[in-house]
Amino acid sequence: MSKHLSDTVEDYLKTIYKLSEDQSRVGTGQIAEILGVSPASVTVMVQRLAAEAPPLLDYTKHKGVALTEEGQRAALEIIRHHRLLELFLHEVLGYSWDQVHAEADRLEHVISEEFEERVAEVLGDPARGLHGEPIPSRSLVMPDNHSSFLLEMRPNQVGRIREVNDDDPGLLRFLESLGIVPGVIFQVLDYSVYDDNLRLKLEGSPKEIVLGASVTSQILVEEAEPEMAG
Amino acid sequence: MSKHLSDTVEDYLKTIYKLSEDQSRVGTGQIAEILGVSPASVTVMVQRLAAEAPPLLDYTKHKGVALTEEGQRAALEIIRHHRLLELFLHEVLGYSWDQVHAEADRLEHVISEEFEERVAEVLGDPARGLHGEPIPSRSLVMPDNHSSFLLEMRPNQVGRIREVNDDDPGLLRFLESLGIVPGVIFQVLDYSVYDDNLRLKLEGSPKEIVLGASVTSQILVEEAEPEMAG
DNA sequence: ACAAATATTTAGATTAATCTAAAATAGTTT
DNA sequence: AAACTATTTTAGATTAATCTAAATATTTGT
Numbered sequence: 437m438s439k440h441l442s443d444t445v446e447d448y449l450k451t452i453y454k455l456s457e458d459q460s461r462v463g464t465g466q467i468a469e470i471l472g473v474s475p476a477s478v479t480v481m482v483q484r485l486a487a488e489a490p491p492l493l494d495y496t497k498h499k500g501v502a503l504t505e506e507g508q509r510a511a512l513e514i515i516r517h518h519r520l521l522e523l524f525l526h527e528v529l530g531y532s533w534d535q536v537h538a539e540a541d542r543l544e545h546v547i548s549e550e551f552e553e554r555v556a557e558v559l560g561d562p563a564r565g566l567h568g569e570p571i572p573s574r575s576l577v578m579p580d581n582h583s584s585f586l587l588e589m590r591p592n593q594v595g596r597i598r599e600v601n602d603d604d605p606g607l608l609r610f611l612e613s614l615g616i617v618p619g620v621i622f623q624v625l626d627y628s629v630y631d632d633n634l635r636l637k638l639e640g641s642p643k644e645i646v647l648g649a650s651v652t653s654q655i656l657v658e659e660a661e662p663e664m665a666g
Numbered sequence: 667m668s669k670h671l672s673d674t675v676e677d678y679l680k681t682i683y684k685l686s687e688d689q690s691r692v693g694t695g696q697i698a699e700i701l702g703v704s705p706a707s708v709t710v711m712v713q714r715l716a717a718e719a720p721p722l723l724d725y726t727k728h729k730g731v732a733l734t735e736e737g738q739r740a741a742l743e744i745i746r747h748h749r750l751l752e753l754f755l756h757e758v759l760g761y762s763w764d765q766v767h768a769e770a771d772r773l774e775h776v777i778s779e780e781f782e783e784r785v786a787e788v789l790g791d792p793a794r795g796l797h798g799e800p801i802p803s804r805s806l807v808m809p810d811n812h813s814s815f816l817l818e819m820r821p822n823q824v825g826r827i828r829e830v831n832d833d834d835p836g837l838l839r840f841l842e843s844l845g846i847v848p849g850v851i852f853q854v855l856d857y858s859v860y861d862d863n864l865r866l867k868l869e870g871s872p873k874e875i876v877l878g879a880s881v882t883s884q885i886l887v888e889e890a891e892p893e894m895a896g
Numbered sequence: 897a898c899a900a901a902t903a904t905t906t907a908g909a910t911t912a913a914t915c916t917a918a919a920a921t922a923g924t925t926t
Numbered sequence: 927a928a929a930c931t932a933t934t935t936t937a938g939a940t941t942a943a944t945c946t947a948a949a950t951a952t953t954t955g956t
Contacts, residue, residue: 444943465903477944479905484942498904498951528758529784539778546772554759674913695933707914709935714912728921728934 438510443545446514447471448481449492452503453511461500512572517544517552519565519572522602524555526566533612534605536566567608568599568618568656586647586655589624589634594660596621601654614638614645616655668740673775676744677701678711679722682733683741691730742806747774747782749795749802752832754785756796763842764835766796797838798829798848798886816877816885819854819864824890826851831884844868844875846885 441449451470455462464478471478485507486495492507503511521540525531531539547555556562556574563579565571570579583598597620600611611617615638625644626635632649671679681700685692694712698705715737716725722737733741751770755761761769777785786792786804793809795801800809813828827850830841841847845868855874856865862879 442942463903464905473943474945475904476906476946481943483905525781529781529788531780531784535780539781542776542778543773546776548769548772550761550765551755551759551769554761558759672912693933694935703913704915705934706916706936711913713935 438506441510445481445485445492446510446545448478448485449503449507449511450514450518452493452501453508453515456503461502463500467501509576512576512578514544515578516572516574516576517547519569520552520555520559520562521547522566523559523562527559533566534608537602537605564599564618565602567602568597569602570599581656583656583658585653586634586657587632587649587652589652589657589659590627591624594621594623595657596660597655598658599656604654607651607654611651611655615641616645621660622657668736671740675711675715675722676740676775678708678715679733679737679741680744680748682723682731683738683745686733691732693730697731739806742802742808744774745808746802746804746806747777749799750782750785750789750792751777752796753789753792757789763796764838767832767835794829794848795832797832798827799832800829811886813886813888815883816864816887817862817879817882819882819887819889821854821857824851824853825887826890827885828888829886834884837881837884841881841885845871846875851890852887 448467448471451467452462455466455470464482465475467482468475468478482493482495482501485492486501490506491504492510493501494504495501518540521543522536525536525539526533553574561574563571570581572578581598586595586597589595597616597618599618600608600616602608621639622636623639624634625637627633632652634647634652636645636647637643638645678697678701681697682692685696685700694708695705697712698708701708712723712725712731715722716731720736721734722740723731724734725731748770751773752766755766755769756763783804791804793801800811802808811828816825816827819825827846827848829848830838830846832838851869852866853869854864855867857863862882864877864882866875866877867873868875
């Protein structure tokens with residue numbers, strides 16, 4: 437079936453998948469921004485991927501792109517590789533939270549199905565990655581995720597940290613130092629309309645933490661029923 | 667220092683290193699043969715690598731190539747990666763003897779120094795690989811190897827299997843089934859001038875084994891003093 | 897609804913790695 | 927030493943991925 441895709445093509449598909457989580461069609465400029473290439477290069481590439489047999493993308497001039505079934509499958513394969521690798525690098529080789537991403541980004545294109553399966557087995561077929569990301573199943577189904585951005589939480593709401601963006605080592609070290617890791621329960625104490633700052637309290641710690649939008653937009657949470665503070 | 671080399675360049679350097687173990691200068695045709703590309707492509711590539719600053723190869727038209735210090739260092743780095751990876755895939759992920767080579771051939775170009783170091787640590791800084799190959803040290807010194815080809819052994823000589831070629835899965839399964847693995851001691855019983863067949867007996871087994879030149883040329887051994895059979 | 901601003905696409909060039917076919921060199925044989 | 931053979935090199939073309947600059951759409955603001 438699926439013929440061999442270059443690392444570059446895999447990166448395009450992965451990027452489009454991630455952008456498609458918040459929007460139905462993705463603009464060429466957004467892709468260019470994330471991949472660090474010129475918009476012109478993206479246009480040429482998406483035209484090519486839409487013209488493949490079978491097509492990996494659905495593309496209409498000036499209207500952006502969406503993944504086809506085929507393209508989505510390829511994207512999920514890479515994302516599964518990436519998330520399994522991150523966990524593996526941490527659990528088996530002792531990498532830290534913030535180190536795993538860069539290494540996984542290179543290895544994800546190169547490992548075989550065999551490698552993927554053996555790693556999954558060693559790790560006990562995990563459903564979530566090191567930073568809380570859902571891991572697509574062996575058959576490439578992405579578990580659905582009812583999470584929302586911490587950015588959108590408001591005072592008195594209670595939630596659980598679900599997932600943090602894995603691609604900024606500095607941010608990861610910062611969050612770890614504050615105790616903001618997947619699983620932790622928190623309550624929003626305060627919100628500022630002017631700068632979108634949120635003041636939070638983590639369960640089990642008396643300390644209060646204030647986070648700006650550039651941080652809270654990188655964190656996904658699972659909402660819980662608002663509770664009255666005891 | 668060393669700028670980034672493409673996977674392709676790394677494969678050229680690795681190939682030239684291995685060929686240089688038996689000869690001082692390597693012909694473009696030999697390289698083409700092993701890499702599965704045309705001789706013309708090799709000529710172009712070696713010219714480029716000899717023109718880099720610093721040069722990775724020493725090249726004279728029609729006289730073949732040799733690695734420079736710089737080129738050798740790069741080759742040893744890849745070879746260290748390859749051999750550590752093979753061992754790691756076997757020990758940690760449960761790959762079999764014959765499966766590791768193909769996977770290591772892809773991963774070797776992609777892992778970081780960090781990965782290399784952590785793997786070496788997990789494995790206890792091994793000096794030899796899964797098939798008995800010497801592993802260059804962290805500082806890229808190749809341990810010297812006083813081995814010779816099994817092909818050259820003659821009746822009554824006693825030796826120990828040192829290393830078997832890792833790149834033919836079928837041959838590896840065959841050798842494993844016969845018990846020909848690094849460390850095993852054997853005696854040569856018989857040699858045939860006509861077809862270069864060798865008849866051997868492995869220590870601890872009464873069975874006799876006959877091997878042709880296409881097999882004995884893939885096996886390296888350490889000679890021991892000839893002994894009279896007891 | 898039109899002009900200005902923004903985003904996207906086209907055109908043409910570049911680089912790395914490869915190929916085939918033709919030309920040149922080296923080695924061998926008589 | 928001339929001629930033949932085998933190897934190596936040159937020349938020119940091809941493919942994937944990128945770029946810059948120019949052209950063209952689309953969206954937005956008044």
